[in-house]
Amino acid sequence: MNNLEIVKAGLNKRYAKERRFKFYGIFSISLSLLFLFFLLFDIGAKSIPAFTQTYINLDIEFDKKSMKLQDQDSYSEETLFSASYSKLGRNALYKLFPEVTERKQKKALRQMLSSGARYDLRDAVLENNDYVGTTQNLWVLAGDDIDAFVKGLIDRNIPEADRRVKDYQVKWVDILEAQNKIERRFNINFFTSGDSREPEQAGILGALKGSFYTMLVTLLLSFPIAVSAAIYLEEFAPKNNWWIDIIEININNLAAVPSIVFGILGLAVYINVFGVPRSAPLVGGLVLTLMTLPTIIISTRAALKSVPPSIREAALSIGASKMQVITHHVLPLAMPGILTGSIIGMAQALGETAPLLMIGMVAFVADIPQSILDPATVLPVQVFIWSDSPERGFIALTSAAIVTLLVFLFFMNLIAIVLRKKFETRW
């Protein structure tokens, strides 16, 4: 055999190896895609019920007596605000089903409506003061069991004893349905309210704004601090200096510290020593900044290091100062890498739950935070709280909160990608 034949003989083996490797790659990619698809599909499907709510159409009589109002022509805002609205919904239901007289059944009839319906009625009156004394046809929020039943989450064929919806409630729903007086509508509430103990009234807006403020604090603190630290360490710090080495080792180790430790630190330092308000996005952002710093520092340093030295030499040789070399050439060229690192750090921070539990962001907060100092919760913690709640309606809400978290993440990434594209030199 001459050389050429030897080479040819080995050729098949080489190509087989290549094909095998390609197969492994395609196989792993398909597998991960499958898992991803499965996850998204599962969460997406589970979240769908949360985006609609069941409403019942009722003729609400705003009579002054049940509202506990004095007989007057007009009322001030405060009077209307503190009036009683709890009887209005049930009165309308009693009128619709006059045959119901037994006490237990009356209670079941009352429970067809959400306990939050009274607040919707109050808001309706506050918006239209002239409702008082009239009868209005309105859609009123149904209770969570009825909602689950209408959505098909409760099976009518299982025995009554095992079912949260009683037989007569099923009958009423059927009657209302026949009259087109019960309906699933888009759950605007989910996007406009804060948390609630009642699943049909719970919304994501509080956690969404909480996450937004927390991320804002994290970004505004960690990005400039991390980038300046990285620039100093990479460009200015003396090489072969023992205390710079110690700082470097510490930064690298910081990236590996379990996140809950940062929560304990935040509790001990920010809240107990500096008196930053507990549960607030400010303290959450401060804690997450600690976590995000090492990630951004490390990736920024890598990005700075990858800028070719020839560019620095070129600028220096024309007479640029060190700072000018950095701001004119090195930073713009490193910016895509810096942004990539930052987005990874921010994405980690967005999904972080454990450290925030330590600083009280797990508290039940019904109000929507208006600033970084108001008590708030964040999306992943909201997922955690809802997944831990017993009511059936929270199952869908949990998935819907995860979907919201993913959408938030998606938009955050989108902004980063757009920015990166802007900085990327196309030559």
Place this chain on the structure above:
Amino acid sequence: MEISDNMDLDQEISKTVGSPLLESKVRIACRDVNVFYNKNVQAIFNVNLDIGKNQILAMIGPSGCGKSTLLRCFNRMNDTIEDCVVDGLIELDGENIHSKKIDPVVLRANVGMVFQKPNPFPKSIYDNVAYGPRLHGLTQNNSELDDIVEESLTKAGLWKETKDRLNKPGTGLSGGQQQRLCIARAIAVKPEVILMDEPTSALDPIATATIEELMSELKSAYTIVIVTHSMQQAARISDRTAYFHLGRLVEVDETGHIFTNPNHSLTENYITGRFG
């Protein structure tokens, strides 16, 4: 073995032969220049050398003999290397470039540099050339800047090829064009001296010939110091040639003299191809 070698060498090259010093028209003067890396590694030993105005000085010698190191002394680029110490006197137009009065930024505006590998900024051709003038605030308005860009590109022999694509990236040019762009960028700040470190070693023969022609034209306005690996290039373009060996300046003389009648045996070995 090595020690005895070095001792022989010290004997052999203890003093530069030829004519390192000039009577008049001196632009750069070096006296007893020593350069150290990492405190104890010496790269340049006792160099005494004058570089004349409007002349081209070629620095030749085997790899690692310190040509680049000495060249980088003239615009204090060695300052940017940690642990690099330059010792001795270097004067530009009679002024010590290490004196407190001279800022390296000002010095580098006065002593331009062109590198071995073309290194245009990843910006447009215009911005590449305009970078220096903008940096130092040399122009009052845009039309003055336009003039400088045109003038520099013209001097670098690149205007005709690029005048219609000034907003295109400088990195999109061919290697030879990129190197001329770097020359244009260096002369846009109107330096007195241009240092070139093997400017044509990454280029093809035609691009090399263009750059060599360019250097001969630039000589009338600038002092040029060029490090080159090609002895033909040194012979073609330079007025004086300096031969370095292991950090020592062995011989300096008129280029014609060096290549026809070298005084030192090391120089002769090198230029006849027996060494290096």
